[in-house]
Amino acid sequence: MQAMRDVLITSADGAPTQRHRLVASTDWDEVQHWCRQIYLPYDATPAGPARQPNAVLDAMQIGQLTLSRFSYGVPVHLSGFDEGAGIGLVLTTLQGAVRHWSSGRTHADTGVGDSYLVDLSRAHYRLDADALHLQVNLTFRHDAMAALHQRWFGCPADERMWARAYRFGGAQSSWMQLLGYVCRCITEMPDAVQHGPLGRHLEEMIGVHLLTQWRQQLDAPTSPTLHSLAPRHVLTAEQHIRDRAREAPTLSALASHAGVSVRTLNAAFREYRQCTPMQALRDARLAGVRADLLAARPGARVRDVAEAWGYAQLGIFAANYRRRFGESPSETLKRRA
Incomplete structure (x- = not known):
């Protein structure tokens, strides 16, 4: 988990870095401007007495993926995600807690070490995050993920798969080990990840891993309410x-x-x-x-x-x-x- 906490804000020698910093702001308009660039257009509303964000966003490209480290610094409710943007997200919780709503009253809670996968071009989605939330997120394009599925599995993906959003991971899971490895590579070799074949290799590993787990959801779907966040x-x-x-x-x-x-x-x-x-x-x-x-x-x-x-x-x-x-x-x- 430490590799994920350090990613994008720590250099290879352990010193703090702002190389990947996009914004650190208490202004909603400025924060949402960068969120639209890194993620997609959506609505953000403070969910507590604090009306101003205390947001920090760092990000970098891994091929056609974007890995970001982000927190609003206040409790927030996010909704109105632009389905036409053709974007999907993998949201991994490093601190605090997030509730992910897929439809109506159906939700899944993520605590530290949990991830949530949703294709926003195919599934309804909104979320509530507490004041302590800190996320490492992956942004992907639906068409790029669909092409990767065709290349590796030899056929188009079942449309039902794209519509399925689910919680997965866990501190000792293969997914978290893979994400930790990706984060260590970014910290130790950022140029190789962003501009070299290493980045393309990581992009393929991430994509195929996610697609494999996604396909499994058709046969053995994850219950949307597997656990409570904390006692x-x-x-x-x-x-x-x-x-x-x-x-x-x-x-x-x-x-x-x-x-x-x-x-x-x-x-x-x-x-x-x-x-x-x-x-x-x-x-x-x-x-x-x-x-x-x-x-x-x-x-x-x-x-x-x-x-x-x-x-x-x-x-x-x-x-x-x-x-x-x-x-x-x-x-x-x-x-x-």
Whole structure:
């Protein structure tokens, strides 16, 4: 999973990079402009009290595929996907949770390490994502995937296949191992992936793997409601983190608020979020600082914003911030709205 978390924001030597950065913004129009370029036209609506996004989007081409790393930074509802664009998506959840709606009340939930495949030119789709969501997405063209099916399977795909959207993957699945390998290649050899035969090789591997699993869905479809996202004590702790991130609650305080032991809370976060509660808290605090930097008044200083969040060791704070967002706090401050 670490290779997927690092992809597009970390260079081969482990240093943060903005080489693939397309946008980091609190402006809906700017964010949606780039989303239309990388994905397709659709409608995005904030789903919570935060009305501005805190979005970061990085992307690169792998042949005719586009791999992107994206988060709105706030809870969102996405709908109105343009069926005429001829686009499909593979959405993989690295953090937080996403609910994927295929029709009516039918949905599938993805947690950390799960993917969801949908051909938006053939299937109805909408989604709800929580405030902590972070995705690695693959964008593909329907006609390119159809041609790949013809080439490798020797016949056109069954039209019913394209209309089937489904959840798949899991932390130990062959798909996640393949996606992790692709992400490592991007980090270690970005030019070879983007411009050389390695990229074409990866594109074929990804496409054939997806088509193979897609074909299997006709005979053994995945239930749309296989699992719940997380137990109540995880969701309660996450809400407390969102509400009290500035106060930096202790692990004991989080467990007490959730009504479970520290051991139980740690185990549940590791199982359902692939991190510890304190890692989730650190990410939430850094995201809060970033939001304040982007909304800061002229003349504001990074030191003042960081200290307001309780950061005393500014050097350590800045290093963690750069590792998380791929830019320094001062660079974020310069881009404030």
